[in-house]
Amino acid sequence: MFSYYLQLGLRSLRRNPILTALMVLGIALGIAASMTTLTVMHLMGSDPIPWKSDKLHYVQLDNWSADSPYYDDGRPPDQITYRDAVALVEAGKADRQAAMYKLSLPIQPQNPEVKPFQSLGRVTHSDFFAMFEPPFAHGAPWDRRQDGEHARVIVLGKALNEKLFGGQDSVGRSVRMGGNDYTVVGVLGDWKLRSKYYDLTNGAFNDPDEFFMPFTTAIDLKQRASGNNSCFRSSGDGWDAYLDSDCIWIQMWVQLDSNERLAEYKGFLDSYVNEQKKLGRFERPLNNRLLNVTEWMDDQRVVSRDVEVQTGLAFAFLIVCLVNTIGLLLAKFTRKSGEVGLRRALGASRRDVFSQFLVESGVVGLTGGVVGLALTGLGLVAVRALYPEFRSVAQLDWTMIAVTVALAIVSAVLAGLYPTWRACRVQPAAQLKM
Numbered sequence: 001m002f003s004y005y006l007q008l009g010l011r012s013l014r015r016n017p018i019l020t021a022l023m024v025l026g027i028a029l030g031i032a033a034s035m036t037t038l039t040v041m042h043l044m045g046s047d048p049i050p051w052k053s054d055k056l057h058y059v060q061l062d063n064w065s066a067d068s069p070y071y072d073d074g075r076p077p078d079q080i081t082y083r084d085a086v087a088l089v090e091a092g093k094a095d096r097q098a099a100m101y102k103l104s105l106p107i108q109p110q111n112p113e114v115k116p117f118q119s120l121g122r123v124t125h126s127d128f129f130a131m132f133e134p135p136f137a138h139g140a141p142w143d144r145r146q147d148g149e150h151a152r153v154i155v156l157g158k159a160l161n162e163k164l165f166g167g168q169d170s171v172g173r174s175v176r177m178g179g180n181d182y183t184v185v186g187v188l189g190d191w192k193l194r195s196k197y198y199d200l201t202n203g204a205f206n207d208p209d210e211f212f213m214p215f216t217t218a219i220d221l222k223q224r225a226s227g228n229n230s231c232f233r234s235s236g237d238g239w240d241a242y243l244d245s246d247c248i249w250i251q252m253w254v255q256l257d258s259n260e261r262l263a264e265y266k267g268f269l270d271s272y273v274n275e276q277k278k279l280g281r282f283e284r285p286l287n288n289r290l291l292n293v294t295e296w297m298d299d300q301r302v303v304s305r306d307v308e309v310q311t312g313l314a315f316a317f318l319i320v321c322l323v324n325t326i327g328l329l330l331a332k333f334t335r336k337s338g339e340v341g342l343r344r345a346l347g348a349s350r351r352d353v354f355s356q357f358l359v360e361s362g363v364v365g366l367t368g369g370v371v372g373l374a375l376t377g378l379g380l381v382a383v384r385a386l387y388p389e390f391r392s393v394a395q396l397d398w399t400m401i402a403v404t405v406a407l408a409i410v411s412a413v414l415a416g417l418y419p420t421w422r423a424c425r426v427q428p429a430a431q432l433k434m
Helices: 002-015 017-045 082-091 127-132 144-149 158-165 197-202 215-220 239-243 259-278 293-299 305-335 337-345 350-386 398-424 428-432
Strands: 056-060 096-108 117-124 136-139 153-156 174-177 180-188 211-214 251-255 289-292
Touching: 017 305, 017 350, 017 398, 056 259, 056 293, 082 096, 082 239, 082 251, 082 259, 096 127, 096 197, 096 215, 117 215, 127 251, 144 215, 153 158, 153 174, 158 180, 197 251, 197 293, 211 215, 259 289, 289 293, 305 350, 305 398, 350 398
Parallel strands: 117 211, 153 180
Antiparallel strands: 056 251, 056 289, 096 117, 096 174, 096 251, 136 180, 153 211, 174 180
C-alpha cells in the first residue's frame, strides 16, 4: 500500500511543479540554515577524546590575590605558576602528568631555498604523548630520561616536517630554532583535532602545534611563553625571579585512571596548597579544581553564546519555512477536495486519505532534505571561508548527514499534518452534489 501512495504522491507533485519547487526550496533553505549552525555547534562541543576524557583532568589552583578573585564568579585561575607546576610534576602523584606552555621560535632551515620563518609549538613533558595520543608517522616521543637530562630533542608536526624536509622521515636530523640545534626524535602523522582542547587558554580553534619540545629543555634555555601570562604583582627582574613569581603561565594536565586515584590526587592537591599557605602563599580560601576534558570545555565556553544564539535563530528560520510549507500544502490539498470526495465515496477511509497525503508530504521532505544537504555543504564551505579558525568543525559527518535527512522528513510530515487533517474532513456527499 505504501508504494501505491508513493506513486500517487509523485504524480500529484509532478502536476504542480512550481508549487512543489516552492515547498522543496522552503524546506531546503530552513534545513540548510539550521543544520549548518547545528553542525558547527555539535562538533565544537563534542568530546574530542571520548575513550579517556573522564581520565584526563585539568589542574586549577587558586594562588591569586587575596583582594579579588581571578574570575568574578570565584573560579580559580585557568593556569598555574612555574614553581607549582614543577612541584606537582616532581611529586609524581598522578598516573601521568604534563605541564606545558605555548612557545614561538624562529626557524632557520638548512635548505637555502626556504627562508627563515616563525613557528608556534608546545613545551611539555614526555607524558603528553601518552595522555593525548597524537599519531606518529616516524620515530617516537622523547622519554622521561630525556626530560631529566634536558635533552635538546624535538618532535615535529606533519606540516612543519613537510616544510623543512619534504615530508620525509626526518628522525635523527637537526633543526635550528632560536639559535639552538635540536635533534628530531619523532614526526607526527595527521592529527585530526576538532579543538585544541589541551590548550583552551590560548584558543580552542587556534592553529595546531608545529613542534613539541621538552619542558625542562625550554626552561634551561630560558624560552619565555608566547601564550597568556598573568601576574597580580610584579614578577621582579630576571629569569629566576620570573620562575619564582606568582605569575601564571603554565597549563597542567594529569591522567588519573580511576575514581580512587582522582580522590587521592584531590587530597594531595589540598595538602600541597595547605603547606604552601604556611609559607605565605595561596592567601585565598582553598579552591582547587580537577575538571575532566568535557567539564573543562564547558567551563571555558568552547561553544560560545554567539554560536548558541545563531543556532537558535537558524531553527526559528526553519519554523518560518515550515509555516510557509503548511500554507502551500493546505492550498494544494484543498484544491484536491473533489478527488478526496470521490475516493471517499468509492470506499476509501479517512485513514487511507490521511496516509496518502502524509506520504506525499514525506516525499516533499525527503527531496527538501537532499537539496538542504547540498546547501548545508555550501554553507559549511562559507563558514570555513569566513571563519578560518572554525575549519576543523565546519565539516559534515555521517551523524549530521543522517540528522539532516531525518529532520527534513520529520519537518515536512509535521507541516503536512494539519493540511492532511483538513483534507480528511471533506464530506463526500457535499463534493458529489457539485
